[in-house]
Amino acid sequence: MNKKTETKSEAALNRRHFLASSMVLAGAAILSPAIAWADAASLTKEQQAFSQLAHFITGKPQLDEVIIQRAFDCLTAGNKAFLQQAETAFNAIKQAGLKSADDLNGHALMDNAEIAATLKQINSAFYLGYTGTPISARANDNTQFVTYTDALMYPPTADATVIPSYSRGHTNYWVNPPASLKK
Amino acid sequence: MSNEFDADVIVIGSGALGSNAAYTLAKKGKSVIILEAGEKIPRWKIVENFRNSSKKENYNSPYPNEPWAHHSYDEQYIENTGSFELRPGMLKLVGGTTWHWAAAAWRYIPNDMKLKTLYGVGRDWPMEYSELEPYYLKAELALGVCGSDTEDQSGQGGEAWPPRSGKYPMEPEGETYLFQRLKDRIGSAGFNFIHEPNARATRAYDTRPACSGNNNCMPVCPIGAMYSGNVHAQHAEDEGAKLITDATAYKLEKGPNGDIVAVHYRSSKGDDVRLTAKYFIVAAHGLETPKLLLISDVANSSDQVGRNLMDHTGMGLTFLADEEVWMGRGAVQQGGIFNRRDGEFRRDYAAVKHAVSNGVPNMKVARRLIEQGVFGQQLDERLRDEASRWVEISTVFEMLPHQSNRVEASTTRKDALGIPMLKVHYDVDDYVKAAKPYASADFARFVELMGGTVIEDDTGWQNRDHLMGTVIMGDDPTDSVVNHECRTWDHKNLFLATTGVIPASGVINPTLTGVALSIRAAEIIDREI
Numbered sequence: 001m002n003k004k005t006e007t008k009s010e011a012a013l014n015r016r017h018f019l020a021s022s023m024v025l026a027g028a029a030i031l032s033p034a035i036a037w038a039d040a041a042s043l044t045k046e047q048q049a050f051s052q053l054a055h056f057i058t059g060k061p062q063l064d065e066v067i068i069q070r071a072f073d074c075l076t077a078g079n080k081a082f083l084q085q086a087e088t089a090f091n092a093i094k095q096a097g098l099k100s101a102d103d104l105n106g107h108a109l110m111d112n113a114e115i116a117a118t119l120k121q122i123n124s125a126f127y128l129g130y131t132g133t134p135i136s137a138r139a140n141d142n143t144q145f146v147t148y149t150d151a152l153m154y155p156p157t158a159d160a161t162v163i164p165s166y167s168r169g170h171t172n173y174w175v176n177p178p179a180s181l182k183k
Numbered sequence: 184m185s186n187e188f189d190a191d192v193i194v195i196g197s198g199a200l201g202s203n204a205a206y207t208l209a210k211k212g213k214s215v216i217i218l219e220a221g222e223k224i225p226r227w228k229i230v231e232n233f234r235n236s237s238k239k240e241n242y243n244s245p246y247p248n249e250p251w252a253h254h255s256y257d258e259q260y261i262e263n264t265g266s267f268e269l270r271p272g273m274l275k276l277v278g279g280t281t282w283h284w285a286a287a288a289w290r291y292i293p294n295d296m297k298l299k300t301l302y303g304v305g306r307d308w309p310m311e312y313s314e315l316e317p318y319y320l321k322a323e324l325a326l327g328v329c330g331s332d333t334e335d336q337s338g339q340g341g342e343a344w345p346p347r348s349g350k351y352p353m354e355p356e357g358e359t360y361l362f363q364r365l366k367d368r369i370g371s372a373g374f375n376f377i378h379e380p381n382a383r384a385t386r387a388y389d390t391r392p393a394c395s396g397n398n399n400c401m402p403v404c405p406i407g408a409m410y411s412g413n414v415h416a417q418h419a420e421d422e423g424a425k426l427i428t429d430a431t432a433y434k435l436e437k438g439p440n441g442d443i444v445a446v447h448y449r450s451s452k453g454d455d456v457r458l459t460a461k462y463f464i465v466a467a468h469g470l471e472t473p474k475l476l477l478i479s480d481v482a483n484s485s486d487q488v489g490r491n492l493m494d495h496t497g498m499g500l501t502f503l504a505d506e507e508v509w510m511g512r513g514a515v516q517q518g519g520i521f522n523r524r525d526g527e528f529r530r531d532y533a534a535v536k537h538a539v540s541n542g543v544p545n546m547k548v549a550r551r552l553i554e555q556g557v558f559g560q561q562l563d564e565r566l567r568d569e570a571s572r573w574v575e576i577s578t579v580f581e582m583l584p585h586q587s588n589r590v591e592a593s594t595t596r597k598d599a600l601g602i603p604m605l606k607v608h609y610d611v612d613d614y615v616k617a618a619k620p621y622a623s624a625d626f627a628r629f630v631e632l633m634g635g636t637v638i639e640d641d642t643g644w645q646n647r648d649h650l651m652g653t654v655i656m657g658d659d660p661t662d663s664v665v666n667h668e669c670r671t672w673d674h675k676n677l678f679l680a681t682t683g684v685i686p687a688s689g690v691i692n693p694t695l696t697g698v699a700l701s702i703r704a705a706e707i708i709d710r711e712i
Contacts, residue, residue, distance in 0.1 A: 057558065058559075059558065059559035059560060059562075100559060101558040101559030101560075101562075102558060102559035102560050102561055103559075104556070104558040104559065105556070105557060105558055105559065105561050106556075110556050116556060119558070120553055120554065120556065123553050123558060123562075124550070124553050127549045127553060127562070128546060128549060128550060128553070129237075129239075130237040130238075130239075131237075132237065134237075134238055134240060134241065136240070136241065137241070137256050137268075137270045137272070137646070138241075138256050138258060139243070139248050139254070139256045139257045139258060140258065141238065143237035143238055144237050145235055145236065145237040146237075148234050148235070148239075149234075152549075152563075153545040153546060153548075153549035153566060154545060155563075156563045156564070156566045156567040156570070157511075157543075157545060157566070157567055157570050157571070160509055160511075160512070160571065161398070161509065161510075161511040161512060161543045161545070161570070162396065162397065162398055162511070162543065163543075164239075164397065164398045164399040164542070164543050165230060165233065165234060165397050165398075165399040165403075165405045166397070166405075167395045167396050167397040167398070167405075167406075169395055169396045169512075170395050170396075171356070171385060171386075171393045171394055171395055171396075172356060172357035172385075173395075173396060173512070173513075174356075174357065174359045174360065174396055174512035174513035175357035175358060175359070175360065175363075176360065177360040177507070177509060178360075178507075178509055178512070181360075181507055181509070
């Protein structure tokens with residue numbers, strides 16, 4: 001949220017809409033966030049709503065609340081329209097009656113370019129561990145760090161490949177295929 | 184130390200080449216000063232920088248980028264004027280760019296050094312392979328290279344080549360499952376897979392542990408199993424060399440008899456220091472070395488300083504195989520396909536090397552799927568499936584030296600010390616372009632043989648960070664900068680330790696050759712002092 005340019009009334013409106021949307025969505029479809037560290041009372045309504053949206057989009061009930069808040073900070077800092085876009089996505093998911101992240105696959109809702117982009121941005125932050133768009137061979141871009149070892153792109157292959165720089169093996173372990181492939 | 188000089192030898196640059204030269208001289212009892220523009224940074228800090236970076240695929244990201252010591256991805260560092268944006272990933276810190284080089288440690292083959300004589304293109308080296316061979320062996324010992332003593336590295340499927348006077352210091356690492364599967368299916372169609380000799384320890388070596396497959400050679404090996412120039416910077420210090428960091432050389436001072444009498448450096452704290460020595464070695468990589476010569480107005484009677492810039496300009500292939508091959512187990516690369524490394528075709532078009540990449544592909548796979556709009560359980564399942572079948576080939580082409588491909592000191596951009604930055608003009612030549620159809624045909628065949636589905640097979644030209652030619656070696660003072668000793672023609676006490684001296688690029692990573700030449704130059708200096 002850009003506090004310099006947004007009026008108090010606009011901010012209040014955003015909070016009301018986003019909160020209302022999230023409560024309906026939470027009641028209809030998704031798990032309540034399992035807050036592991038942060039004090040829920042200290043979070044803004046937008047942060048709590050975003051947390052529920054993140055759980056829904058990733059399909060992961062066990063997201064770390066600290067990482068959720070970092071993703072929230074990065075996404076809102078990088079895009080002043082993000083809160084409004086997230087609210088729009090919320091409403092769309094609610095109206096479509098989606099029950100899980102898998103319902104998004106191939107759904108007509110993804111034909112809406114702005115909604116699709118918002119959902120992908122959120123999904124990307126948790127799977128890739130950063131927000132923004134990298135520019136190769138440059139010192140500066142708009143990327144921001146969200147997480148590394150908790151990036152959701154790693155667990156699906158964790159039995160076969162490492163998170164780079166965290167070897168779990170020993171010299172020449174790689175001559176064999178992963179256990180899942182062994183005859 | 185001499186009473187008349189600050190040191191016997193001053194080495195400018197603490198990368199693998201400069202540090203090996205410095206160590207060679209210090210070990211023989213010479214007084215040595217090493218000047219480094221950057222700082223000395225412990226490995227753990229770089230590793231933490233990497234783990235906390237939002238730019239995991241940007242190999243310069245974990246390294247310092249100071250206003251007085253830029254890494255090469257800084258937006259202001261290189262001004263490109265040619266059709267190709269040359270932007271190699273170079274670093275400024277103790278140890279230099281071999282902090283993130285993936286450690287390929289190839290030798291040139293004899294034919295690479297006679298390109299003009301054999302194929303009528305480019306330039307010959309001013310020396311024979313047999314003259315360089317003993318120094319290749321020394322370089323392999325210094326870097327702790329593991330390799331195969333039995334393979335034909337020319338890629339022709341013959342006997343062991345090039346000739347060796349001794350075995351590799353270490354046995355090769357085991358073949359990754361990925362390499363085994365590609366070798367079995369693509370190799371059976373006549374493509375010769377060659378193990379890449381590399382400076383990753385396969386057992387404890389020097390100060391380094393054995394590689395355990397962290398799969399992070401680029402941007403930083405977390406355990407130091409992979410060789411980096413900081414190893415010999417430390418060895419040089421342990422032998423008595425004095426390392427001065429935050430010291431950017433900006434002027435080589437000529438004396439009345441044409442010798443270099445001093446180097447001037449500047450620090451970020453405002454120090455301006457003049458140091459004298461009997462000999463000087465500039466080892467500031469293939470762009471900074473010629474720049475220092477140019478702004479000092481030295482060594483350029485041939486007008487070749489900065490010209491003849493070559494990279495192994497490349498392209499890439501990504502596809503999904505029809506079976507699980509599991510890229511990402513072990514080090515980030517292991518070898519490749521070398522059939523086009525040498526042959527009569529080099530009269531007409533560039534030699535080509537196809538290297539098999541082996542980085543954990545999850546970032547690329549996940550990004551692509553997310554962009555396609557895949558969510559939830561389906562995303563996890565497809566991520567696993569595609570990561571298991573993901574194959575990347577990184578291809579390089581042999582570039583020829585051209586007068587117009589050059590680096591100069593910028594006339595419009597200066598760093599925080601007031602020292603000019605770099606201007607580069609680089610065009611990919613017709614020799615490389617003529618080879619592209621052959622590389623593309625290979626790509627199609629690889630995909631076919633692996634029952635594959637193409638993800639990307641036309642990447643456009645890519646940087647490969649192998650800087651050569653900019654202070655070119657030759658046997659004629661009128662068209663080259665240094666002789667076969669890496670001694671500048673114009674100043675008998677000024678040597679250059681950089682891959683920029685290499686006059687014919689071939690297709691192999693030039694670092695080992697640069698180290699071999701640097702050790703050789705240091706031994707020559709040692710005999711003369």
